[in-house]
Amino acid sequence: MPIYLYWGEDDFTLTQAVNQLRESFLDPNWANFNYDKIPPDQPDAVIQGLNQAMTPPFGMGKRLVWLVNTTVCQQCSENLLAELERTLPLIPEESILLLTTHNRPDGRLKSTKLLQKYSVIQEFSLIPPWKTEELVQRVQSCAKDIGVRLTPDAATLLAESVGNDTRQLFNELAKLQLYVGDSAQPLEAKTVASLVTANTQNSLQLATALLHGDGAKALGLVADLINKNEPALKIVATLIGQFRTWLWVRLMISEGERDQKAIATAAEVGNPKRIYFLTKEVQPLSLAQLTSTLRVLLELEFELKRGGEPLATLQTKVIQLCQVCQN
Structure with missing residues (x-):
């Protein structure tokens, strides 16, 4: 099938897959003539890509047309949809049309359903850091x-x-x-x-320090992470995921659930054997405390996305989180 749709936030593996397509289909001696990379800011980028895909390749090998970060699976006008319906079934086997996007394709759109019919779709999503x-x-x-x-x-x-x-x-x-x-x-x-540089390990250590209300250790880990250029939003994503898992475990226990498999399913923990240790970790904290931590973490995420200074914003919320867990 000459049409591919790659989506997801894992830019590294997605780029590797794109390079593999290039190596598989393009003749290196004719690559300059048969390879088109079309960015989304070009006028009528999708139409241009469709026209190029319909053009026979020069010399040896095939033609590869790459629509980078296209939004056709998030929004699609009636005119563009009509052009897709007309062109996609006719793309010759000598041409490869590749569409990539960071966002999950909207399955409700007719353009997405059309691509599901005519293309090979592959997901390149990041594994959540708490899994x-x-x-x-x-x-x-x-x-x-x-x-x-x-x-x-x-x-x-x-x-x-x-x-x-x-x-x-x-x-x-x-x-x-x-x-x-x-x-x-x-x-x-x-x-x-x-x-190995252990940035994410320090983020998980930070989560544990917060859970124990250890402010001095938590502030030290925050400074260490920022000094290692760890993105503040990535740190927060790890913390939210970890505290979300702890909250689910505490909630299920509070409701009287004792089946480790059931708790693991609710908390999205792959190994039910981990539930024993997670239960021990959350035992000193109440359900209300863990609920409050998530509220503070979501406030932290919101402030960072509004442009808050990373170190100062993290330090303020870390102190607040430690107070919540201590009380």
């Missing part, structure tokens, strides 16, 4: 592809360190691959800890 089991599985899969052997503890530590930052994961694995060389021995956690 640790999925992050560990992703680390193990990528490490296997690259040829880096890790002990289970090392894989867990690497997942905690890079979180859902796919680009950093591949950079760290490349570093570990150079360190390992031709050795067949799997890397231990202590070796990974000495070589």
